[in-house]
Amino acid sequence: MHTPRDDAAPTMDAALQGQPFWRALGVGALAIAVLGLIGRLLSYPLNRDENMFVSVAQMLGSGDLYRDLGYNHLPNLPYLLGGIFAVTGSSGYLLTARLLVAAFWLLALFFLWRISRNEAAGLPAFLAAASVLVGSTLLLGEPGMLATNNLIPVALVFPAVFLLFRGLDEERPSAGYLLGAGLVASLAIGFKANYTFLAAFFVLAVLIAPKGATVGQKLLYGLLPLGIGGLLGGLPSLVHMLSDPDAFFAHTLRYFTELQTAYWAESEAPKTVSLKGKILLAQSIWFANTSLIALMLVVTQMALIASTDGLRALFDWKVTILGLAVISGLVVAFVPTPSFAQYFVPPLPFLVLLIPVLAGRLSGGARQFAGMLLAAGAALALVNAVPRLGAGLAAFASPSAWGTIADGRAIARAGSEAGLRPGDRVAALTPVWALDAGYSIYPEFAAGQFVYRVAPYIPPQDRPFYRTTSPASLTSFLDADPPAAVLVNRAEPMEADLAAYALSRGYRPAGPSGEDRPFDLYVAPR
Incomplete structure (x- = not known):
């Protein structure tokens, strides 16, 4: 001792x-x-x-x-x-x-x-x-x-x-x-x-x-x-x-x-x-x-x-x-x-x-x-x-510019201007943004891309334990229950599939344009 x-x-x-x-x-x-x-x-x-x-x-x-x-x-x-x-x-x-x-x-x-x-x-x-x-x-x-x-x-x-x-x-x-x-x-x-x-x-x-x-x-x-x-x-x-x-x-x-x-x-x-x-x-x-x-x-x-x-x-x-x-x-x-x-x-x-x-x-x-x-x-x-x-x-000089605050507010503002309402369901592989903006998400995407990206490798005996979709079945999954909007993180190449789906189904781009924005938001056609 x-x-x-x-x-x-x-x-x-x-x-x-x-x-x-x-x-x-x-x-x-x-x-x-x-x-x-x-x-x-x-x-x-x-x-x-x-x-x-x-x-x-x-x-x-x-x-x-x-x-x-x-x-x-x-x-x-x-x-x-x-x-x-x-x-x-x-x-x-x-x-x-x-x-x-x-x-x-x-x-x-x-x-x-x-x-x-x-x-x-x-x-x-x-x-x-x-x-x-x-x-x-x-x-x-x-x-x-x-x-x-x-x-x-x-x-x-x-x-x-x-x-x-x-x-x-x-x-x-x-x-x-x-x-x-x-x-x-x-x-x-x-x-x-x-x-x-x-x-x-x-x-x-x-x-x-x-x-x-x-x-x-x-x-x-x-x-x-x-x-x-x-x-x-x-x-x-x-x-x-x-x-x-x-x-x-x-x-x-x-x-x-x-x-x-x-x-x-x-x-x-x-x-x-x-x-x-x-x-x-x-x-x-x-x-x-x-x-x-x-x-x-x-x-x-x-x-x-x-x-x-x-x-x-x-x-x-x-x-x-x-x-x-x-x-x-x-x-x-x-x-x-x-x-x-x-x-x-x-x-x-x-x-x-x-x-x-x-x-x-x-x-x-x-x-x-x-x-x-x-x-x-x-x-x-x-x-x-x-x-x-x-x-x-x-950073304390401008807390409103923090991504932890600004990103959700920007998405909410863009969605509101395009007619989205709080609680509307958004398809997003970056679901934190959608939730911070006041929207709901698919449970299949609650974990972001971490289950989605391994879905093709799940063995048959483990599939009953997973609620997910995969890149190959994304289109049919969303068509079965279309989202009110699609949110895409521009920094994530895997999310290009979401953008492709939105454009193929006539979803309208919403929010600010420009290369400096971190997200793309697409709203369902009226």
Whole structure:
């Protein structure tokens, strides 16, 4: 069990102690960076992945999550979003979903601060860890800026680890904290299955710490509440798995291992499928920008600990658990094929957590040197993100221009001028736009293009579990129940079929003309 050193906070803060200007500057710079992050998040353009989560969440109650709406992940996010939509009554679905992601960013930073405080890591360590997270070019891109299931499990890692540490910091495990740790970790897994490895390391942590507890105490006050919390957090997934296993596994496991693999094998879109390509992609993400700064801070602190207290000091259970989680995240990142940037996120939160955990184990001159190094790392991490965060700050000057607001309003205005009424059904493979404009959509397109594009590859035994159409049958499908309008995302080549259908059936172009508009709207002939 780690006990914070008596000299921890004063020594680690030596680089800033007694200099309130520099302390205020560090905290102020981080606060401005967080504000820039939120501005960037709320103004970031719509991405096709968001249709899967936002539209399905809005359509909850109109059909089964998997069989009717075509969702293909574990179910936590649509239920969370759908609940927020129902409670708030908001009609700006994309903006509401982005605000939820912003709340999870703040949650992550709050618990990172709590962990840094409990580990007596000092202000420089917290600022360095938080700046690495906020300034990450990876998370300032699509993985951290979209209303998808990529950022939320990352954010939940921090409260889960906080509860785990608090539950195991005493001589006997704390059942309450460990029940909470199991619950939050299980919720994270229910948002994204890539984080399943969390369960193994939380169990391992209970078994190896605290050293003063008996086996019976570890079972009764540790593993049992941890397991109960995990079971409670996993209920949404378990209910679907047990009540309709055929549809659940068809849309989750077999979708990714069979249908998506078949689709990408024939797709000419850019993709990374070979091991060599994955390694190069991983290198460009993990050994660049703030990820490289984090690695440098972690490795340097480990070297300082080993040089002052010996190598055995590095085998503290918290360092061991976080280190193994980083390694597991590295391995998990290589599993999906093809590879995309978001698959390389899992190691990052554990690498960030190692910064304050290691800082709390330094003493004397090594701790003072690390404090200066951490302060420098924090500054470099924020400087790295200035172009992106600066644009996010500038976005607050004109919120009406944000795509999360402007796109839906423009489509609603164009539709109204052409005679469409709120609630009219629109055929769209970018259904978020149609919903934000106040129109209804086909359940077959609730997941955007993600079921539509794999429809030709669905094997006969799985077809009963899918409610969809396909590129080959699109015309006959729409002819059987014609839409009031057709909405086309000009950035998506796959949606050219919708435009072709609209023009072939005499639908009238509506809305502004010009190359700069992101959409085409076609209204049914009078």
